[in-house]
Amino acid sequence: MSQRLDSRIALVTGASSGIGEATAIALAEAGAKVAIAARRKDRLDELAKKLAKLGADPLVLPADLLDENEAQRIVGDTEAHYGRLDILVNNAGVMYLEPVADADLGRWRRMLELNVLSMIASTQAALRGMRARREGDIVNIASTAGRIANPNAAAYSATKFGVVAFSEALRREVYRDHIRVSVVEPGVVATELRDHIGDAAVKDALNAWADGMRQLQAVDVAEAIRFCVTRPAHVCINEVLMRPTDQDR
Numbered sequence: 001m002s003q004r005l006d007s008r009i010a011l012v013t014g015a016s017s018g019i020g021e022a023t024a025i026a027l028a029e030a031g032a033k034v035a036i037a038a039r040r041k042d043r044l045d046e047l048a049k050k051l052a053k054l055g056a057d058p059l060v061l062p063a064d065l066l067d068e069n070e071a072q073r074i075v076g077d078t079e080a081h082y083g084r085l086d087i088l089v090n091n092a093g094v095m096y097l098e099p100v101a102d103a104d105l106g107r108w109r110r111m112l113e114l115n116v117l118s119m120i121a122s123t124q125a126a127l128r129g130m131r132a133r134r135e136g137d138i139v140n141i142a143s144t145a146g147r148i149a150n151p152n153a154a155a156y157s158a159t160k161f162g163v164v165a166f167s168e169a170l171r172r173e174v175y176r177d178h179i180r181v182s183v184v185e186p187g188v189v190a191t192e193l194r195d196h197i198g199d200a201a202v203k204d205a206l207n208a209w210a211d212g213m214r215q216l217q218a219v220d221v222a223e224a225i226r227f228c229v230t231r232p233a234h235v236c237i238n239e240v241l242m243r244p245t246d247q248d249r
């Protein structure tokens with residue numbers, strides 16, 4: 001049976017668009033107070049207005065999470081503001097797709113650092129309080145690219161396989177502390193994620209493939225995230241693998 005999140009404190013990274021924005025709203029609708037982090041403060045401020053109307057007492061945390069100190073700082077700021085953090089959604093991410101032979105290693109380094117190291121840093125910071133209180137939810141956003149590796153996605157898949165592996169190892173380290181770890185692995189979602197692909201040919205091919213299907217919407221993934229954190233305390237949803245009905249691989 002679904003639990004309400006009244007009086008629960010959530011932090012959603014990458015909340016300025018797409019899945020993170022929809023997740024902040026979904027958690028607020030379930031009663032949580034919600035802190036939101038990303039670089040685009042104007043987008044966070046717009047979202048905060050919606051969250052305030054839902055009674056979510058939003059906390060806007062502008063941050064460039066490429067810096068692991070910032071990834072830890074937003075956890076500390078959330079705890080300082082609300083007194084604790086119950087639900088951490090590590091959602092911020094980028095997808096830079098290109099063939100290995102031509103890859104811009106600086107860009108790939110930034111993707112590895114944001115998608116993996118930043119998630120690790122914010123998780124590490126959240127564990128201290130969660131362990132002390134012997135409860136908490138950590139939800140990490142991976143991808144079908146964390147289950148199947150495709151050409152042009154070698155490094156993106158490396159980050160998302162990494163998110164899956166990290167999440168399972170973490171779960172086994174913290175389950176005795178009653179901390180739940182979930183990983184959500186969506187297929188194609190209609191968001192801004194593909195806009196940042198630098199290789200035009202790869203981008204056009206991926207957009208053509210995605211346009212040929214009824215894509216997941218951000219709210220579909222947000223509902224899966226909300227499902228994970230609204231289970232009774234004895235139920236841990238370890239993984240949610242979800243694709244558009246029309247997606248093959």
Ligand SMILES: NC(=O)c1ccc[n+]([C@@H]2O[C@H](COP(=O)([O-])OP(=O)(O)OC[C@H]3O[C@@H](n4cnc5c(N)ncnc54)[C@H](OP(=O)(O)O)[C@@H]3O)[C@@H](O)[C@H]2O)c1
Nearest residue numbers: 014016017018019038039040065092093143189191192193
């Ligand atoms: N869309 C899909 O098909 C799909 C499928 C599977 C998994 N995912 C995963 O879902 C997650 C969310 O992506 P999305 O699809 O919702 O795309 P999106 O709309 O582009 O959202 C990405 C979010 O990450 C934030 N972000 C990017 N760089 C950042 C940085 N340096 N510091 C702080 N925040 C940063 C962005 O905010 P700012 O630019 O304002 O900083 C934005 O809020 C990602 O982890 C992605 O890999 C997406």
